[in-house]
Amino acid sequence: MESGISITRRGILTSATALGAAAAVGTTLGGALPAAGQTSSDSPLIGKVKAPDLHVMSFNIRYDREGTQPGQPDYWPERKPLVTAFVELEKPTILGVQEAEFNQLGALEAGLGPKYRMLGFGRDGGAGGEYSSIFYDASRLEALWWDQFWLSDTPDLIGSATWGNTVTRIVTWVRFRDLATGTEFLHVNSHFDHQSENARVRSAEVVRSLIADSGLPAVFTADCNAAAEASASYTTLVTDGGLTDTWLAGKQLTPRVGTFPNYGTPSPTGNRIDWILTTPGVTVKAAAINTWTQDGRWPSDHTPVQALVRLP
Numbered sequence: 001m002e003s004g005i006s007i008t009r010r011g012i013l014t015s016a017t018a019l020g021a022a023a024a025v026g027t028t029l030g031g032a033l034p035a036a037g038q039t040s041s042d043s044p045l046i047g048k049v050k051a052p053d054l055h056v057m058s059f060n061i062r063y064d065r066e067g068t069q070p071g072q073p074d075y076w077p078e079r080k081p082l083v084t085a086f087v088e089l090e091k092p093t094i095l096g097v098q099e100a101e102f103n104q105l106g107a108l109e110a111g112l113g114p115k116y117r118m119l120g121f122g123r124d125g126g127a128g129g130e131y132s133s134i135f136y137d138a139s140r141l142e143a144l145w146w147d148q149f150w151l152s153d154t155p156d157l158i159g160s161a162t163w164g165n166t167v168t169r170i171v172t173w174v175r176f177r178d179l180a181t182g183t184e185f186l187h188v189n190s191h192f193d194h195q196s197e198n199a200r201v202r203s204a205e206v207v208r209s210l211i212a213d214s215g216l217p218a219v220f221t222a223d224c225n226a227a228a229e230a231s232a233s234y235t236t237l238v239t240d241g242g243l244t245d246t247w248l249a250g251k252q253l254t255p256r257v258g259t260f261p262n263y264g265t266p267s268p269t270g271n272r273i274d275w276i277l278t279t280p281g282v283t284v285k286a287a288a289i290n291t292w293t294q295d296g297r298w299p300s301d302h303t304p305v306q307a308l309v310r311l312p
Contacts, residue, residue, distance in 0.1 A: 045253050045288045046308050048091040051140065051180030053285065054309050056246075057092035058221035058274050060191070060302035061108070063099045063130055073263035073298060080107045082299035086292055087111035092306065094176075095135040096189030096221030102127040108135060115139045119146045120172040120189075125158040132172050132191050144184065146174040151190070151203045164196035169203060173210065183311045186211060186218040194225045197232060204236035211243070211279060217311050220277040223302065228272040243277040246307035250284035253306075257289055262301045266291050274305045281312040 049055045061083055064076040071078075083104075087095065088111035097108065102122060109116065112135055120133025136143065149155035151169040152162040159168050173188045188207055193199040204224075211218040220243065226233045228245060237243050247256075258270015266289075278284065286308040292299070 041292075042089070044090045045290055046090060046092075046286065046306050049093060049308065051178065052183075052310050054094065054178075054219075054311065055090070055092045056219050056221065056276055056307045056309055057090065057095045057304055058098075058189070058223070058276050058306075059087075059095060059304040060098040060223040060274060060300060061100050061104060062300040062302065064101050064104055073301070076104065078297065079299055080104070082294050082297055083107045084111040085294060086290075086299050086304070088113075089292075090290070090304075090306065091137075092135075093137050093140055094187050094219065094221075096132070096172075096187070097135065098130070098132055098189075098191040098223040098302075100131040100133060101129075102131070105131070105133070112137075117143070119143060119174055121148055123150070123159070123168045123170045129168065130191070132170050132189050134172055134174050134187055134189050136174070136176065136187075140179055142177045142179055144175045144177055146172070148172045151192075151199070151206060155206075161199075163193075163199040163202045165193035165199035166195070167193060169193055169199065171203075171207065171210070175214075175216070178311065181311070184216055185311055186214045186216045188218060188220045188222075190220075190222040190224075192222060192224045192226065192233060200224065200226055200231075200233040201236055204233040204241070208237055208241045208243075216279075217282050218279045219282070219309065220275070223274050225273055226271075228275055230271075234275075237277060242280060244280060244282065244284065246276045246278060246284045246309065247272065247287045247289070247305070249278075249287070250307065250309075251286045253286050253288040254290065257291065257303070259289055259303045259305060260301065261291075261298075261303060263298050266303060272305075274302055276305055276307045278307075278309060283310040283312075284308070285310060 122129040152160040257266035
């Protein structure tokens with residue numbers, strides 16, 4: 001495989017019995033909106049689900065940008081309680097986040113609650129840089145093994161980038177066992193590059209191989225920085241790669257809008273750049289592009305995307 005990633009070496013095909021580290025941090029709240037308007041609601045679109053269903057979410061929470069001021073849409077201290085309130089309302093079983101920095105993780109953990117765990121490190125190594133981490137309900141799922149690697153020709157080298165991207169990009173994956181059903185599955189989470197088409201396609205090829213080599217039912221969550229149904233990386237993963245686009249496969253709970261409104265009104269003609277994909281055989285019961293706000297404020301410049309699925 002061109003990327004140089006050894007799937008077997010990463011242990012994805014071997015169940016592990018124990019898992020050591022998961023981070024815990026803290027904060028709280030509660031509050032939600034339908035996809036083209038801007039009215040919050042106290043009712044989740046999907047919310048906490050029971051076995052055998054899984055509630056999957058992908059959410060780019062927007063990094064804590066320096067230099068922002070109170071009242072600006074990007075200002076993290078004012079977005080922080082919104083992020084907490086939103087995940088507290090929806091309570092996904094598994095959540096793939098993008099752009100989260102170490103100081104932002106507590107907002108997610110506070111909303112999800114003490115039964116959730118987080119796996120992943122910063123893309124600069126340790127706590128440094130943005131996380132593409134995975135949060136999961138540990139009362140429902142057991143993490144058997146996990147790993148993180150860099151999307152480059154040297155995947156084990158921290159901070160490496162060799163495919164034309166100037167920003168470091170990573171993949172975090174977890175092999176889960178559903179404690180309710182015994183089913184094992186793979187969750188892969190990533191954030192593809194925003195500039196280099198070559199990097200996006202190479203990243204898609206790596207993800208496709210990772211999922212195929214696992215032999216497991218799989219869920220992929222990501223900000224792919226590419227248009228669903230109209231990009232080379234989508235072709236690699238879905239059209240040619242055989243993965244299922246959950247937005248097209250299940251009941252659509254919300255109107256279709258672009259997933260990067262950048263704190264503006266979501267556009268029905270905007271690009272869906274945040275995706276949840278699954279392997280064939282995973283039943284997609286519902287999907288949503290969640291335009292939740294609270295008091296007119298957005299938690300992020302991206303809309304979270306959600307899916308209700310059932311493993312084979």
